[in-house]
Amino acid sequence: PKTIFLKDYQVPDYLIHTVDLTFDLAEDNTLVKTQLSLVKNPSSSSDNADLVLMGENLVLHSVVLDGQTLSHPDYLQTDEQLIIANVPQQREFTLTIENSINPKANTALEGLYLSNGMLCTQCEAEGFRKITYFLDRPDVMSRYTTTIIGDKQRYPVLLSNGNKTGSGELSDNKHWVSWQDPFNKPCYLFALVAGQLECIHDTYTTQSGRVINLEIFVEPHDRDKCAHAMQSLKYSMAWDEEVYGREYDLDLYMIVAVSHFNMGAMENKGLNIFNTKFVLARPDTATDYDYEHIESVIAHEYFHNWTGNRITCRDWFQLSLKEGFTVFRDQQFTADRTSKAVKRIEDVINLRTRQFAEDAGPLAHPVRPDAYIEINNFYTLTVYEKGAEVVRMLHTLLGEQGFRKGCDWYFEKYDGQAVTCDDFVLAMTTTNPIDLEQFKLWYTQAGTPVLTVTSDYNATTQALTLNIDQHCPATPGQHVKKPMHIPVRFGLIDQQGTPIPCQVNSNTALANELILELTQASHTYVFNDIKEQPVVSLLRGFSAPVKLVMERSLDELAFLLNYDTDTFSRWDAGQQLSTQIILGLINDIQNGLALQLSPILIDAFQNLLAQSWQDLSYFSLLLSLPSETYLAEQMPIIDVVAIHKAREFVTKTLAENLQQALQTWYLNQHRDESGCFNAEAIGRRRIKNTCLHYLTTLDDAAIKNWAHQQFKTAKNMTDQMAALSVMVNNPHYARRQCLMDFYQQWQHEPLVIDKWFSLQASSPGLDTYDTVLALLKHPAFELKTPNRVRALIGSFSQGNPLHFHAANGTGYQLLSDIIIELNSLNPQLASRMLSPLTTWRRYDDSRQALMIAQLERIIATEHISRDLYEVASKSLS
Numbered sequence: 001p002k003t004i005f006l007k008d009y010q011v012p013d014y015l016i017h018t019v020d021l022t023f024d025l026a027e028d029n030t031l032v033k034t035q036l037s038l039v040k041n042p043s044s045s046s047d048n049a050d051l052v053l054m055g056e057n058l059v060l061h062s063v064v065l066d067g068q069t070l071s072h073p074d075y076l077q078t079d080e081q082l083i084i085a086n087v088p089q090q091r092e093f094t095l096t097i098e099n100s101i102n103p104k105a106n107t108a109l110e111g112l113y114l115s116n117g118m119l120c121t122q123c124e125a126e127g128f129r130k131i132t133y134f135l136d137r138p139d140v141m142s143r144y145t146t147t148i149i150g151d152k153q154r155y156p157v158l159l160s161n162g163n164k165t166g167s168g169e170l171s172d173n174k175h176w177v178s179w180q181d182p183f184n185k186p187c188y189l190f191a192l193v194a195g196q197l198e199c200i201h202d203t204y205t206t207q208s209g210r211v212i213n214l215e216i217f218v219e220p221h222d223r224d225k226c227a228h229a230m231q232s233l234k235y236s237m238a239w240d241e242e243v244y245g246r247e248y249d250l251d252l253y254m255i256v257a258v259s260h261f262n263m264g265a266m267e268n269k270g271l272n273i274f275n276t277k278f279v280l281a282r283p284d285t286a287t288d289y290d291y292e293h294i295e296s297v298i299a300h301e302y303f304h305n306w307t308g309n310r311i312t313c314r315d316w317f318q319l320s321l322k323e324g325f326t327v328f329r330d331q332q333f334t335a336d337r338t339s340k341a342v343k344r345i346e347d348v349i350n351l352r353t354r355q356f357a358e359d360a361g362p363l364a365h366p367v368r369p370d371a372y373i374e375i376n377n378f379y380t381l382t383v384y385e386k387g388a389e390v391v392r393m394l395h396t397l398l399g400e401q402g403f404r405k406g407c408d409w410y411f412e413k414y415d416g417q418a419v420t421c422d423d424f425v426l427a428m429t430t431t432n433p434i435d436l437e438q439f440k441l442w443y444t445q446a447g448t449p450v451l452t453v454t455s456d457y458n459a460t461t462q463a464l465t466l467n468i469d470q471h472c473p474a475t476p477g478q479h480v481k482k483p484m485h486i487p488v489r490f491g492l493i494d495q496q497g498t499p500i501p502c503q504v505n506s507n508t509a510l511a512n513e514l515i516l517e518l519t520q521a522s523h524t525y526v527f528n529d530i531k532e533q534p535v536v537s538l539l540r541g542f543s544a545p546v547k548l549v550m551e552r553s554l555d556e557l558a559f560l561l562n563y564d565t566d567t568f569s570r571w572d573a574g575q576q577l578s579t580q581i582i583l584g585l586i587n588d589i590q591n592g593l594a595l596q597l598s599p600i601l602i603d604a605f606q607n608l609l610a611q612s613w614q615d616l617s618y619f620s621l622l623l624s625l626p627s628e629t630y631l632a633e634q635m636p637i638i639d640v641v642a643i644h645k646a647r648e649f650v651t652k653t654l655a656e657n658l659q660q661a662l663q664t665w666y667l668n669q670h671r672d673e674s675g676c677f678n679a680e681a682i683g684r685r686r687i688k689n690t691c692l693h694y695l696t697t698l699d700d701a702a703i704k705n706w707a708h709q710q711f712k713t714a715k716n717m718t719d720q721m722a723a724l725s726v727m728v729n730n731p732h733y734a735r736r737q738c739l740m741d742f743y744q745q746w747q748h749e750p751l752v753i754d755k756w757f758s759l760q761a762s763s764p765g766l767d768t769y770d771t772v773l774a775l776l777k778h779p780a781f782e783l784k785t786p787n788r789v790r791a792l793i794g795s796f797s798q799g800n801p802l803h804f805h806a807a808n809g810t811g812y813q814l815l816s817d818i819i820i821e822l823n824s825l826n827p828q829l830a831s832r833m834l835s836p837l838t839t840w841r842r843y844d845d846s847r848q849a850l851m852i853a854q855l856e857r858i859i860a861t862e863h864i865s866r867d868l869y870e871v872a873s874k875s876l877s
């Protein structure tokens, strides 16, 4: 397969001003008529260039140029292109193409496809070429009109982008609806939906007084699960006006929920299409976690209207321009709507466990990649999450106001254009007194920088010397790295926990907190007039996506866990404390030594449990141990068995020592407030279930009964799932019965059944592998439904290191079997599922050999897709 390089970017030879589409819908044979008005691009440097349109899996019926029907050799058709020579160079011309497509056969879920009888499109990144021949690239922006013709019974609702401009009846029981989108857009933002859908309607009045119609379309039985999504949309619209000064621009905003979807959601102009998972919620079917995710995904897609749609990407290498920025915006929104501390910690957990692993593995790439085989493989944690961290660092360096000035300039200058990450940085430097040339390395250098920190306090001179070295490890294709521009938020605390004011040099003001701007490989800072030995608090708020290496004693970490004034660093100190302890225990297990838990951790947790807390979700995070996946990342050779044993031992020993306090917290949080989704109620459920998680590791009949009771009486999914999960993850007398009851209760709610699959697949119980094999044969399991595949296979391979990495290789074999089947059904999903096998270098020799054997087997798949080939081959090289 061919590699596409950023350095080869060239402007398009032709531009498309208008696109007029007519769809005559049928499940297995939809007719598409496309009328384009084109012109030669004045910026193109090639004379008399052929017009090369992209198209895949299309049955071509006719090509008409300015009223003249073309035939061979006026045009040439290949598997992926339609090439037309001798098109007018000096004037606008019209091209009319008729082709047909088969949505029913489209299991890849790209282009036009069928989901539960509903027809819908997914065009990002390159799905439009599966609908019609087109210049399918984001820097070709056009005006669209769309007419949809369909059967009145099967497709009573016919939707596309923009405003509805007409509708009418036809013979043969058909009807038509036409739509016009007044904004220029790239074809990846085109959308069409047709089906038997119910509409939930509301309105939003903008700051300037315009009334926007808001419509959520769902299958009829889901209409009682849309209130939260609608409310989330209204909050998002208000927030973007308030924080970024951005108002919605059309009169109508539609959201459609579909069951078969490769990702979370899609920001098509005026017609977002969502995975049902990120729309549907009722207290009894969705957890607090689901509620929060729905709000943030609704916000994310809404925010794309400005960061992505009005201003889009010049080419797909610039994907982080819209995704990194939009993730940063949705993170800010959720932080404002919920708890800033909790949101930041949750985002950092995700980044440190998953993105750091990507950055350290064979598929590491910069936030702005410079080469790809299949662009769908680059919707990655690096482009999204690290991309958001890059925007966050700009925000930190420029301050709230400076950042907003840069954004305002960006929106005004580039509105209606397709631009680059450099243009975004230019907006920041044009409006602020800052040089960001070195900062731009964040877009081009892959890998996670490591900061090595030492500090030395001299009591005689009352000076603290802080030394920070930075180093970025080699990544594929990038062996030598330059030092980066890194903002490090920093503060000092005295032995009572009081901040010590300090200054970087004598010209700057004293402050409780500073931002150290690293630009060189090594920096030394001296802080004077420090009266007593201080404790250093570094990388507050996780101000840069880096690894911090600093030797700290367990006592110092316990002190910071108690006293750091920064909520992130306080939590992080606790994580480092438990990580150090668990890594020590892993070592003991590997050396056959008896295990003993450090009293420092027990005392630290006891201390936390004895305090009173405002933010109970934050408190729960302080009490949570680092995940097995995070711990694995800290080891040179991952030992899944020892990690699991050590972590279980710590959990159980803490429960034994703190049983009284945990029980009190558990019993005190029971309230009748199901359906209440404010921070307090969510916090109460969270701490209660955290305590239950600890307590149920004890062999205590009364506690086992509490879990069972909670399962039976829960009125919300958070409590029901939490109870079921502790029963599935620990030996429990009612485990089998409760799993059966749960299935019976929820068999008609696919999103809840996904939880049922996922929970069993991630259990550490001894029978998990057999259970997964049995679940693969369950009538409710289907390879054609990505949510179900992610629930069962994703949870097993990515959420159950203990069993997936079973020493006999059965986990690897199971995953590969599925991936090979998925290759022909849904290549995007297949390649995403492959990720756990790509980390083979991190395991012992025997596991490495087993994983490599499966990767080689996958590469040998007949008709391997570009998606799968790229990930498998890069992970082996």
Ligand code: HT7
Binding pocket: 122, 124, 125, 261, 262, 263, 264, 265, 266, 267, 300, 301, 304, 323, 379
């Ligand atoms: N911009 C979208 C990314 C996307 C996607 C969505 C659904 C299915 C396939 C997809 N490929 C790319 C989603 C987002 O980031 O908002």
Ligand code: ZN
Binding pocket: 300, 304, 322, 323, 326
């Ligand atoms: Zn996005």
